[in-house]
Amino acid sequence: MADGIYRKILHARLRGQLSYRGSFLLDCLAQAIAQGGELVVILVLFNRITALGGFSVTEVLLVYALASTAFGMSDLFAGQLNALPMYIREGTFDVLLLRPLGTLPQLMASDLPLKRIGRVFSGLVVLGYALLHNDVVWTPWSVGLLLVTPVAGAVIFSGIWVLACSVCFWLVDGQELANTVTYGSNTFTSYPISVYSGWLRRLMAFVVPGAFVAYYPALALLDKTDPLGAPAWLGWVAPLVAALVAGLAGITWTFAVRHYRGTGS
Amino acid sequence: MIEVRDLRREFRVSEKAGFLRRAHRTVAAVDGVSFDVAAGEAVGYVGPNGAGKSTTIKMLTGILVPTSGTVRVSGVDPSRQRKELARRIGVVFGQRSQLWWDLPLKDSFELLKAIYRVSAPDFTARLAECVELLELGPFLTTPVRQLSLGQRMRGEVTASLLHAPELLVLDEPTIGLDLESKERLREFLAELNTKRGTTLLLTTHDLDDIQRLCPRLMVIDHGTVLADGPLADLRAEVSPDRVLVVDLEDAAPPLDDLPGVTSVRLEMGGKRQHLAFRRDVTTAAALITAVAARAEVHDLAVVEPEIDDVVRRLYERRHLGAECR
Ligand SMILES: Nc1ncnc2c1ncn2[C@@H]1O[C@H](COP(=O)(O)OP(=O)(O)OP(=O)(O)O)[C@@H](O)[C@H]1O
Numbered sequence: 001m002a003d004g005i006y007r008k009i010l011h012a013r014l015r016g017q018l019s020y021r022g023s024f025l026l027d028c029l030a031q032a033i034a035q036g037g038e039l040v041v042i043l044v045l046f047n048r049i050t051a052l053g054g055f056s057v058t059e060v061l062l063v064y065a066l067a068s069t070a071f072g073m074s075d076l077f078a079g080q081l082n083a084l085p086m087y088i089r090e091g092t093f094d095v096l097l098l099r100p101l102g103t104l105p106q107l108m109a110s111d112l113p114l115k116r117i118g119r120v121f122s123g124l125v126v127l128g129y130a131l132l133h134n135d136v137v138w139t140p141w142s143v144g145l146l147l148v149t150p151v152a153g154a155v156i157f158s159g160i161w162v163l164a165c166s167v168c169f170w171l172v173d174g175q176e177l178a179n180t181v182t183y184g185s186n187t188f189t190s191y192p193i194s195v196y197s198g199w200l201r202r203l204m205a206f207v208v209p210g211a212f213v214a215y216y217p218a219l220a221l222l223d224k225t226d227p228l229g230a231p232a233w234l235g236w237v238a239p240l241v242a243a244l245v246a247g248l249a250g251i252t253w254t255f256a257v258r259h260y261r262g263t264g265s
Numbered sequence: 266m267i268e269v270r271d272l273r274r275e276f277r278v279s280e281k282a283g284f285l286r287r288a289h290r291t292v293a294a295v296d297g298v299s300f301d302v303a304a305g306e307a308v309g310y311v312g313p314n315g316a317g318k319s320t321t322i323k324m325l326t327g328i329l330v331p332t333s334g335t336v337r338v339s340g341v342d343p344s345r346q347r348k349e350l351a352r353r354i355g356v357v358f359g360q361r362s363q364l365w366w367d368l369p370l371k372d373s374f375e376l377l378k379a380i381y382r383v384s385a386p387d388f389t390a391r392l393a394e395c396v397e398l399l400e401l402g403p404f405l406t407t408p409v410r411q412l413s414l415g416q417r418m419r420g421e422v423t424a425s426l427l428h429a430p431e432l433l434v435l436d437e438p439t440i441g442l443d444l445e446s447k448e449r450l451r452e453f454l455a456e457l458n459t460k461r462g463t464t465l466l467l468t469t470h471d472l473d474d475i476q477r478l479c480p481r482l483m484v485i486d487h488g489t490v491l492a493d494g495p496l497a498d499l500r501a502e503v504s505p506d507r508v509l510v511v512d513l514e515d516a517a518p519p520l521d522d523l524p525g526v527t528s529v530r531l532e533m534g535g536k537r538q539h540l541a542f543r544r545d546v547t548t549a550a551a552l553i554t555a556v557a558a559r560a561e562v563h564d565l566a567v568v569e570p571e572i573d574d575v576v577r578r579l580y581e582r583r584h585l586g587a588e589c590r
Pocket residue numbers: 261262263264265276277278292293294312313314315316317318319320321
């Protein structure tokens with residue numbers, strides 16, 4: 001489907017956006033400040049202690065940066081799903097169903113929030129910093145892993161986003177739940193999972209496969225064994241997990257859309 | 266073109282019942298509807314508010330999944346082959362815009378061209394035709410949000426036709442338009458149907474739309490089809506009476522003893538008489554002859570019941586029927 005239709009749609013959205021250039025810059029700034037706030041939390045934390053769940057500050061930063069970049073990339077597209085409850089409540093979802101295109105890609109292309117690129121960008125800056133200050137053994141394998149990880153992470157996040165938002169076809173207030181899951185999983189993945197208590201860890205690592213976004217790949221990059229004793233190969237299977245999540249999300253979405261009921265007027 | 270069998274769609278509605286409790290109830294918006302529409306037909310789908318018209322349309326166009334029953338439109342199952350269907354039909358919702366709010370009309374059309382993969386020559390030709398017939402020229406470069414309702418509706422119709430659909434479904438296309446805009450739109454649609462052979466299915470509350478456009482009328486209420494057929498047949502079915510209005514040269518006593526006449530209403534002291542007569546007992550011609558034999562006739566007219574009357578009587582008949590049962 002990458003034959004230019006969505007490129008055209010996005011391009012059209014872009015033209016609409018650029019008419020508000022001032023607010024665009026302001027938005028970018030706000031994003032960067034918010035991101036800075038999260039970083040400050042990590043740094044303040046390490047002012048008091050030297051290790052967190054068996055990880056040094058630069059190692060934590062690597063986990064944080066991988067998660068942040070992945071989330072930023074997923075936010076760029078899946079973030080539009082936040083508008084889904086409005087589409088459902090107002091019945092404008094009808095219009096998406098009348099076009100010979102998938103509803104999910106249409107929703108994702110319904111806006112191109114350039115301001116969110118700020119998040120990807122600052123994630124990459126922190127990632128660069130963390131890579132320079134950790135002992136990463138550079139081999140073709142680790143370079144490949146580094147390139148694939150944020151993409152797989154973005155797919156995992158987007159999949160979680162789609163799964164959570166599917167709830168909106170049944171529950172009018174489903175967005176609250178969906179937001180808790182998506183933003184919650186971002187916060188979770190930003191820290192080594194070893195800092196969490198047992199049940200939360202298992203839930204977030206495997207049920208919501210957040211640990212594959214940053215934690216396990218970071219272990220592989222650092223060539224570090226998991227303090228919790230997970231096998232090393234888990235660091236390499238993020239793309240597989242991403243494919244699974246994406247498949248599950250696709251099936252769930254298709255099922256959910258069949259429960260769309262529109263509005264009475 | 267359209268094949269509908271025992272179509273049913275329920276909605277679960279919840280209402281406040283006391284302080285935190287909610288009561289759930291299932292309502293059947295469409296309750297066992299069956300009909301066929303052949304290629305090239307123009308069918309009007311009418312009924313009072315909440316009758317189930319929009320719900321039917323949404324099931325025909327793949328927006329809603331039926332609770333039960335079968336639908337085939339253009340040879341496909343709308344809810345299962347939604348994208349396939351979208352390429353073959355055009356849909357216009359009077360109350361729901363399909364254009365991009367902040368883009369000029371022209372840009373919306375360009376996007377649709379890409380989405381429906383319309384070739385450049387086809388696109389140019391079709392757009393040019395709509396621009397001419399619907400007089401879109403003056404506002405082609407205006408952002409959609411700045412268009413008046415009438416202008417936007419013309420844009421919506423054009424948008425739905427760019428991929429040359431074989432079936433055009435319209436849900437209240439004339440709602441809110443002034444008389445002139447309505448007339449222009451009707452004329453355009455009539456031409457589309459007769460010249461291009463595009464099948465039309467439209468819902469409306471303006472029975473003039475039906476009179477002008479649709480040889481066939483379907484009346485629905487409470488989710489079931491009350492009547493389906495040519496307007497003239499429905500008319501004969503609900504009201505066997507026709508009315509002959511005669512203006513006499515001189516006032517005369519009521520001509521209520523002529524054969525076939527069921528009732529008489531006098532005007533102007535008997536100079537004008539409305540003679541209701543049974544169309545199955547006598548003909549207008551026979552009655553006119555009979556009247557002329559009794560009095561000097563100055564002018565006369567045969568009046569058919571208004572289409573509103575026909576539809577109203579169809580609803581009434583159904584409600585009477587329900588009470589009897
Ligand atoms: N999404 C929905 N949720 C709950 N009830 C609905 C929904 N959509 C329609 N209904 C109900 O179904 C019935 C039929 O609605 P529908 O919109 O099909 O009527 P309509 O014939 O189009 O009426 P109108 O002339 O007012 O447009 C109504 O009682 C309406 O309240």
